[in-house]
Amino acid sequence: MTHTLLTGATGLLGGQLMADLLEANVPLAVLVRAGSGVSGRERVEGILQRQEAERGLMLPRPVVLEGDLNAERCGLSFEQLNWLRQACGRIVHSAASLQFIGADRSEEPWRTNVGGTTHVLEVSKAAGIRDFWHISTAYVSGLAEGVIPEAPSTDAHGFRNDYEASKHAAESLVRAAEWLDRPTFMRPAVIVGHSQTGATTTYHGLMAMLQLMAVIVRSLPEDEKGYRHVPLRLAMTGEERRNLIPVDWVAETMATLLQSPEARGGIFHIAPDRPISTREIIDYASSYLGSGGVQFVGTEPPSDMSLLEQMVYGGKGLYESYEDTDPVYSMEKLLAIPGVRHCPPIDEAMMHRFLAAGDKDRWGKRRKKPAEVQRWVEDVIGELREAGGDAAVAEVARLAASGRAAEPPATIGLECLGAGGGAWTVEIPVDGHASVRQGRPEAEGCTVTLELSRLIHYARLALASPKPAAPKQWTRNANVVSAELPAGTPVNT
Secondary structure, eight states: OOEEEEEOTTSHHHHHHHHHHHHTTOOEEEEEOOBTTBOHHHHHHHHHHHHHHHHTSOOOOOEEEEOOTTSGGGGOOHHHHHHHHHHEEEEEEOOOOOOSOOSSTTSTTHIIIIIIHHHHHHHHHHTTOOEEEEEOOGGGGTTOOSEEOSSOOOSTTOOSSHHHHHHHHHHHHHHHOTTSSSOEEEEEOEEESOTTTOOOSOOSTHHHHHHHHHHHHHHSOOOTTSOEEOOOEESSOSOOEEOEEEHHHHHHHHHHHHTOGGGTTOEEEEOOSSOEEHHHHHHHHHHHHTEEOOEEOOSSOOSSOOHHHHHHHHHHGGGGGGOSOOOEEOOHHHHTSTTOOOOOOOOHHHHHHHHHHHHHTGGGTSOOOOOOOSOOHHHHHHHHHHHHHHHHHHHHHHHHHOGGGGSSSEEEEEEEOSTTOEEEEEEEOSSSOOEEEESOOSSSOEEEEOOHHHHHHHHHHHHHSOOTTSOTHHHHTGGGGSTTOOTTOOOOO
């Protein structure tokens, strides 16, 4: 069973991790909820097209399973669960709510972090998947002090908020799942934007702070040299540690762990070697904004606050519980895994990239470009099966593979990269009927990577020249494959 099921693929971390694993040729399935007026596959496609533009290459496509994390067994059908049972050997649970406070345990973050984990565990049990990787948070340590070990979390020290408590509860559920075989826990610290592009899809934490700074500074008058003075006193020393880690390094680290057999069953903190200080954050942002004047005045807020200071202290809100210095996390186990790199330090240039990306994205208000797909390969395969059953797809696989690899018994993988792509496995026995299923082949065989236009060309050949054993309706329904072809598609010969 070759495939890995990933949840949370439409989130900041999940989208980066999905693309990294696909680039590393790891067969993936993703559990995705449909959005408002957009399907799950369209949401995934939009993310992957943006990733392809950044990386300058075409990526494979995962098998997309539409479901709902908040429904029993994630709302998956019997057919979807059966596919997972046959094709999937591992689950990576990334989906989570980042909301800090919940009105009660029926609301966020409890509903997703505990209820959602419960439902993903139901899927793992129903599909017989014993290899479970849980993406938690380093902050399950709560209010514990000292160096935090890479060990099971407890609630002995209490938590700052419902987010931390719910993530601890989720870890406990995973440990209690008796059918799992050595679950693995990956605990990232505070995930921020991409180290090279600055891009992010979430505007909380650091990005909320940077946005607030940008709004405040730009509302102040500037002098003749464009400098803005910010008369702001902060109740901090400036030396408070902040465990910020860029999303691309987090995803790279997780992808390395997932491809390392020795990592299975471990607990890993994913954190910076050198945390950034609050003073550095303020200084780096100030140099980008052309401002200065912020003072660190200790731990007590000033008693005579200005209107500006009242606005700033009122805007800190939920993040106030994190004003104290961050914990220190042991990473001995993480750094012992071959191939794991140390976290790149967040320096002034990287902070400027975060701010520039926020400005460009209008701090999350710019509409994302929708996925552009001329034809979905999944639909082409579906039309083939409608026209001639699995035998029609088998004939396409024979034409694509050709030669000895196409002679039965054969297992042939068909994979289209790029927009609207996907992978299918075709089993061609010596006697009996061919069978087709979505996803990569389980065993080694012949896998043909081809463009959509070439797949459609082979489909036309197969439908125009049916074999004696093929259903007679092949030619009658052959027109279904020829509709809406991309420009430049080869014609039937």
